[in-house]
Amino acid sequence: MASAVPSDDDVLRAVERRLAERGAPVDLRAPGAAKVSWQSLFEFRVDRSIEKRHERATRQKGTSEDIEARPTYTDLDAYPVAPPDDPARTYRHRLVREGTVDEVPCDGCVGGRTTCGTCKGRGGMPCPPDVECEDCHGGVDACWECDGTGTPRTRRARAGSRPRGPDAPERAVCRRCGRRDVACPTCRGRTRKVCTDCDGTASTPCKECRGAKRVTHRPCGGAGRFTVWTEGVVAHLPDPDEVRLSGPQFAWLQTDLLGVWMRAELTGVTDALPDFLEDGHRDLIARHLPARENEVRRRMTFAYLPLARVEVHGHPDRVYYAFPAVTGIEVARRPSRRRVTALAWAATAVAALVVAVSLAVLR
């Protein structure tokens, strides 16, 4: 019983049982007592595999050993390739046209290496050999006697001397004028100090080539040559279509969970369609049945769940839905549209009342 399409009578008997459980025995099969309409659920999917063949000039870095190992062809259209196992997946067969494999030298490098672009082949980057003293900033504090010039101010007719507080740091002997206790302790009157980045050599090693002046040539991967060939590709590309007559409006019925669906899978375009299809379903999928151009494989899946909608004359506020389940015919109940509309009006009336009361309270 579970896997056959129930009749109107089967459905009505199931609804009768449901009503009887709630203490309302009734004969729904009497004329005019109930109305059955079928809204069966139907899902169809076709996965086609379309074959496409094309040729293209190809090249890769390095030598040709792995390319030589690939299957070859002379006439791509005549090369036999088996249809794919799974038409829902993409497959690409990469072939090599006979006699087209060649190795060519890279014209952008010598032996896979090229002049470093960062240092322009110098191996290093220019760097100032010395920098300004960070303590005296090369100013008059370099030396209170000679300002870092080597000529004491007393001979340059500059009056006054620097005030010196008790907390002032020790002064050093000036390397320029030779006076004691007057020079900046960091640069000792020289105003500048040796650059720690280059140790005074005026050049730092290039970060790109680390001083080697040459780097690996990226386009050829350091191989210094390319392999070129004509590639033939036989691609099997999925081309699916779907038809579904099982909208979300029936999600509450839990038909995926409870329903005993009838299912079928076909792989041939000329296969007879499953017996359970209704005429409407056949019309819906008709345009998906003929083979497409270059179609090499297909899989069609069909799923069908008979679903009856039952209106009972004696209960106009409700609608019943029935479908085959493992335990027999499952019956579910919903408020009818008439009932839903009435409830909606009632809810609106309550809301209006709440607003009126709120306003009265706030006043």
Ligand SMILES: [Zn+2]
């Ligand atoms: Zn190169």
Ligand SMILES: [Zn+2]
């Ligand atoms: Zn430097």
Ligand SMILES: [Zn+2]
């Ligand atoms: Zn000095």
Ligand SMILES: [Zn+2]
């Ligand atoms: Zn200094």
Ligand SMILES: [Zn+2]
């Ligand atoms: Zn470099």
